[in-house]
Amino acid sequence: MRAIASATRLVEHFAAQQVHPCYAVNEPRVGIDAPVERIRGRCFWWKLRAISATGPGFLGYGHYAATTLGDSVVDTRWAIFGTGGISAKFVSGLRHAKGAKPNLVVSRSADSGRRFAQAFGIPEVAEGYDSVTAASPFDVAYIATPPSEHARHAIACIEAGKAVLIEKPFASSVAEARRIADAARAQGVFCMEAMWTRFNPAARRLRDLVREGAVGEVRQAHGAFCFTNEPDAANTSFDPQRGGGALAQLGVYPISLLHWLFGAPEDVAAFGRTGDTGVEEDAAISLRFAGGVVATVNTSLRALGDNGLRIGGTHGSVAFEGPIFRPYGVRLQRMTPRRKGGDTGLGRKALLREQGLPQKLSQLHGLLTRSGKVERQLFAGNGYHYQVEEVGRCLAAGLKESPEMTLDDSIAVMETMDTVRERIGGQR
Template sequence: MTHPSGRSFRWAILGTGSVARKFARDLQAMGSAVTLQTVASRSLENARRFAAEFGAVEGACDYETAARSECDALYIATPAALHEPHARLGIAAGKPVLVEKPLAPDAASARRIAAAAAEAGVFCMEAMWTRFQPLPTRVRDELAAGLLGELRGFDGQFMIANRPEPGVSLFDPDQAGGALLHRGIYPVSLAHFFLGPVAEVQAFGRLGETGVDEDSVVLLRHASGALSTLRASLRSNGRPGTRIYGTTGTLELEGPVWRPTRARLYRTTPGSAAPGAPRRLEALRESRMGLRLSGALGQLKRLAGRSVTTLHAPFEGNGYRHEAQALMQAVAAGETVEPRMTPQDSIAVLEIIDAAAADWTKGPRA
């Protein structure tokens, strides 16, 4: 997807951390359709190295200069505490902005970004890359078509054990660190994406010595009545895997929550919960022979492929290009929002996180 004029679409990147590098690497893989125009960082030396490595046309500069450069859009990958001022720099310059998740440290800041973009008529979107990858998009379409019947629940987690080193942004409250804002935001956003608006939030969190939540557990009641259970951690590991529950099946997304690789559908045939099965049949089912027979039949079904259906929709490159393409397509169409991740969606997700934070501040410190 090139610029509407037919030339290469020009990107400016603000920030030179690991996420910015991944984004730049996928831009490179997109070939002549895109150009890295310039790179900005609080350290000009870091920006120069980044610009040289990825071939930025205008080289390195400061943030204000990047917003005024000959770019077509800004990708903002600076620390979360700087997202609002940097997004508003781009908006004031009339440049579409793709702001790395979270859009802002809290919902109030996100509302200010959204209001500025709406007033200026400028495209603005949170770079929640998971929503733009092919598999989650397909899953949402399949759910809307009734794949699982009535949706009843969602489970998701993002847990990785890290040392709480001084100055690391994840553990720094001044840089808007914390498990839920940086890791839990993925399952929170997907729960909102798949199951819709949230009516009630309950949460527990464990605060570390630096003051950020190092572990958090969140329970959501959606407006539909469905329930979501979410977990995030900076200090412990968890098994990857995300599950969506419905009345006619369970869908398990394999791989990490931020970049699932495929989904498996396990069909459900609702049975009667009423008592009254013949006692002889009940005794047979619970006998050693009956249990062995039941296990063998289940294995035969799995081998025959009748109980499991696989959904496969692989991402391209390293997965970052899909959000870039979404912005470029929207800009080409003259749109200021993208329906898969509107500013209002970002605000709703941050309202959930704000509500959770209000609960966990009552809890004990580590």
């Protein structure tokens, strides 16, 4: 007990010393209103301080990443379309979102709808996706069915006058994406793709750093999202009829984040490998953006990758800490451009550096440390609620689209993905 009490006092002591940036300035910083701490060096106490400083945010309450729209949200009742794994994660996240409550589960079968509703204490269940009408008890539908079903389910909701948040990929083709956007615009209904990473505090911080010029002129970017799975035609990821494929399941994250940072690419090149079920299982993509930024994206259903995002510029690089879909910090590494002629390689220091012992020490140092400065942007809850709060903020502001994830942007991402699929063709 005494040990627990002193550990608690220690954490409180560090938390008390911490000045949260949101309290240090009167106004929250645009785009970032989340726990932030710079970790200097590798010092354990600084890391402990950073974690304790996030306080309730780290434990799962309270903090959220405000966008430029401010903090007001409207109260919303949500309908959950589909009872798969992502719906469960989403509903777990929903309870951390201001003003949002799950009110209805929509499923192909009443049984699985009821099981899901019971697990999360959701009061209403509807059997069949066609059963939804204007009178159904919800304000916003979260569409988490396979990509091939997104357009049908989203348009049914839109025509019933309901707002929609549609899982990534927005649709299974650009033609379907346009149909959804046209329907939403014609009905004057709010519609957004659930590209949740765009609302994650670390992603917002990375974009701010890039825009502020923290890495100088941006010239390069790399993103990857690759996991290894047993090929299985019963799994949506491997089923072309249901909109599977590495791009739709995983590659859409780096592609969408690069669109968010640099706009739509001007050129797209790609190689890939198509599996026995007919979906692309691997893709290596090159993109060129206006202004000359060049980027590479790797995605795979069959191989593990580095699963990060890194932006490189003339004066350094900034990368996610943590996985590309749910990062919890950024690592900023600065570097002054090197000049030819400064180092002849003949000076005493230069010659000494090339000896075995200094090289061993530098490897040891490299093993114990990683270069760059880390800012932790720990997310609250499981991170899915940030996008939900964005929906609430947009509805409060009377917007039909989120400025952070516009319909045109979802269409442009689908265009890029269709082009990549075209380039890959049936490469095996």
